[in-house]
Amino acid sequence: AQKITQTQPGMFVQEKEAVTLDCTYDTSDQSYGLFWYKQPSSGEMIFLIYQGSYDEQNATEGRYSLNFQKARKSANLVISASQLGDSAMYFCARTHLTSRAGGTSYGKLTFGQGTILTVHP
C-alpha cells in the first residue's frame, strides 16, 4: 500500500511563530498530487494547499507554504505567524493524477494519521 506518514501526533507552537508539520509519502506513481487539510473541532475538512509532483516551485497560499522535497518524498506544511485559530487537526493527503482527454483528474485521496496543532497565546 502507498502510505502517507505524519510522524507528529501533536505539535505546540507559540502564537505568531512559525511551525512545520511533517508529511512523508510512499508512491510509485509518476504523477501525483499532495494536499493539506485542516480539520477544526467542528469536524469539517478545510482545504489549505496543493502541490503537484510536476510543480517545480513550492506551493504557497497566504500563511501556508508547502516544503516539497520530491527526492525525499516529503511534503511538509509550514504555517507562518501562527494564530490561535490555527489550532486544529491537520491532515496530509496524496492522490494519483490521471491524464485524460481534456485534462488531468484526481484519484482517491489517501490520508495520513493527522497532527494535532495547538497554538498557545
Place this chain on the structure above:
Amino acid sequence: EPEVTQTPSHQVTQMGQEVILRCVPISNHLYFYWYRQILGQKVEFLVSFYNNEISEKSEIFDDQFSVERPDGSNFTLKIRSTKLEDSAMYFCASSTRGGARSMNTEAFFGQGTRLTVV
C-alpha cells in the same frame, strides 16, 4: 464560492436500519467520492463514482453500501443495515477534470454528516 453540500449534518439511527446520506456536489464536477472518518481516526476512502458508475471502491465498501446519482445533482450513500461500527463522520467530495492550474485551488469536501448508530 461553489461548495459541496451534505445533508443531514447529524443522523442518529438504530442498528439494523437503513440510512441515506445526501450530497450535492459542485455543479460542473464529474468525479464524486465518499470518505468516512471514525472518531479520532484518519479519513478513509470508501468509493469513487464517475460517469454514472463506481470507478473504485475500498474494502470497507461492502455489500451493505451503495451509491447513486439519482437526478443529476444529488449523490447519495446508502447503508442498508447499519451496524454500530458504521458510526463515523461521512464526507462527500467532488472534483473536476482540469489542468494543473485548476487543481491547486479546489477545496472539494462537504462539511460532513455525523452518523451515530445506537
